[in-house]
Amino acid sequence: MKLQGEKTGTFFEKSKRVIPHGVNSNFRYWGEDDTLIIKKGEGAYVWDMDDKRYIDYRLGFGPVILGHSYQPVVERVQEALQGGNLFAWTTPYEVSVAERITRICNVDKVRLTNTGTEATMHALRIARAYTGREKFIKFEGQYHGMADYFMFSTASSYRGGLGSRRNPIPQPNTSGIPKALNQYVITLPFNDFEGLERTVKANWGDLAAIFTEPVLGNAAGIMPQPGFLEKIRELCDEYGIVMLFDEVKTGFRVSRGGAQEYFGIQADLITYAKAMGNGFPIAAIAGKEDVMMTVEPGSLAHGGTYTGNVVGAAAADKTLEILETQPILDTINKRGKALMTGITDILTEAGIPHYITGVPSMFGILLGKDEEPSDFRDYLAGDGDLYEEISMGLNYRGIQPDSDGREPWFLCYSLSETDVDETLNAFNDAVKDAKEK
Numbered sequence: 211m212k213l214q215g216e217k218t219g220t221f222f223e224k225s226k227r228v229i230p231h232g233v234n235s236n237f238r239y240w241g242e243d244d245t246l247i248i249k250k251g252e253g254a255y256v257w258d259m260d261d262k263r264y265i266d267y268r269l270g271f272g273p274v275i276l277g278h279s280y281q282p283v284v285e286r287v288q289e290a291l292q293g294g295n296l297f298a299w300t301t302p303y304e305v306s307v308a309e310r311i312t313r314i315c316n317v318d319k320v321r322l323t324n325t326g327t328e329a330t331m332h333a334l335r336i337a338r339a340y341t342g343r344e345k346f347i348k349f350e351g352q353y354h355g356m357a358d359y360f361m362f363s364t365a366s367s368y369r370g371g372l373g374s375r376r377n378p379i380p381q382p383n384t385s386g387i388p389k390a391l392n393q394y395v396i397t398l399p400f401n402d403f404e405g406l407e408r409t410v411k412a413n414w415g416d417l418a419a420i421f422t423e424p425v426l427g428n429a430a431g432i433m434p435q436p437g438f439l440e441k442i443r444e445l446c447d448e449y450g451i452v453m454l455f456d457e458v459k460t461g462f463r464v465s466r467g468g469a470q471e472y473f474g475i476q477a478d479l480i481t482y483a484k485a486m487g488n489g490f491p492i493a494a495i496a497g498k499e500d501v502m503m504t505v506e507p508g509s510l511a512h513g514g515t516y517t518g519n520v521v522g523a524a525a526a527d528k529t530l531e532i533l534e535t536q537p538i539l540d541t542i543n544k545r546g547k548a549l550m551t552g553i554t555d556i557l558t559e560a561g562i563p564h565y566i567t568g569v570p571s572m573f574g575i576l577l578g579k580d581e582e583p584s585d586f587r588d589y590l591a592g593d594g595d596l597y598e599e600i601s602m603g604l605n606y607r608g609i610q611p612d613s614d615g616r617e618p619w620f621l622c623y624s625l626s627e628t629d630v631d632e633t634l635n636a637f638n639d640a641v642k643d644a645k646e647k
């Protein structure tokens with residue numbers, strides 16, 4: 211079967227003539243028959259070139275928290291644009307966004323960027339400048355954007371190259387990364403208390419930062435075990451290391467104040483992006499006064515032509531205003547819980563071992579195993595092929611989670627109870643089909 215209808219297929223061919231593989235991000239390439247071209251989105255839905263409607267659980271890889279084309283955000287951007295869009299000066303929108311983030315996330319200072327990649331890249335530089343050290347720890351299966359420093363042992367890396375749990379090997383997941391960069395990154399399995407402590411004790415004099423996605427938004431939403439984030443906090447305090455939460459996916463989603471609020475832990479530096487602008491390009495680096503104030507004209511560089519541009523800042527201003535003043539996440543969590551329960555019931559009924567990871571606004575489905583995965587290696591031991599079979603069955607039926615189980619299901623405020631019912635009915639059918647194969 212083929213996901214592309216005729217018009218979508220034709221447009222994809224046209225796209226490939228001028229864009230490598232027809233996509234502007236490799237993650238969007240689903241193969242020759244299943245890569246879509248999207249004509250429009252509204253609320254919880256997107257439509258392809260053949261006017262096939264999908265209930266969207268990818269939401270642009272997470273950002274569209276309110277829904278596509280959400281009018282209050284669109285109107286604020288349109289209104290702001292009437293007064294120009296780029297000035298090489300600070301605008302009131304930027305100040306308002308920074309004020310909102312300090313209030314919502316309990317941080318002292320904020321700098322804006324355009325993408326998550328820029329935010330993590332700058333955050334690493336700040337941590338290095340603050341500590342005078344060069345190395346950092348990252349956990350396997352976590353993704354911190356496209357910068358060379360971070361593209362090691364992500365969810366796309368080759369399993370066989372990760373090394374032993376006790377002595378992991380940083381595995382580059384792309385060609386084009388200078389070998390010299392291996393020396394700056396130490397990779398570890400997530401939730402490994404003993405490995406983390408041993409590694410920090412042996413390397414603390416070189417360690418600028420411990421980076422973590424507090425919930426593994428790029429590896430099926432694997433959760434931290436109780437005490438693990440606290441352990442990172444404790445080690446960072448003891449050894450003068452910057453604790454860095456990469457909240458690009460969790461920020462403003464897992465709870466209003468992100469994972470810091472959800473788990474009750476304050477990091478030193480935090481990166482935000484995705485949900486803060488409902489899909490408009492805007493991101494932020496935020497954190498404690500002393501760490502953030504390392505940024506200084508002439509001493510520690512941070513900037514960019516488009517940082518804080520009017521479109522992104524106005525979109526974030528409105529999105530954050532809505533998230534701050536309306537019970538948006540309550541609705542999303544209610545729908546998410548209904549989906550998690552419904553999916554659990556269907557899989558149990560079908561006799562498929564499973565574990566639902568993550569939180570209702572962003573959850574993953576592990577198949578073939580019924581224990582909670584503690585790290586990315588555990589996740590890989592599950593049945594990824596069965597997941598792909600079921601998720602493609604859903605896509606054929608007009609329900610669109612990512613075909614790759616490492617990408618969680620994302621929910622938006624526009625998703626209705628009827629959409630949840632339609633999704634569960636399709637899930638039931640897709641599971642039946644997959645079992646018959």
Ligand SMILES: Cc1ncc(COP(=O)(O)O)c(C=O)c1O
Pocket residue numbers: 271324325326327328330353354355356423427428456457458459483
């Ligand atoms: C946790 C995390 N950090 C950083 C990034 C990079 O963000 P961007 O794609 O906006 O550069 C992503 C993107 O998915 C992410 O999930």
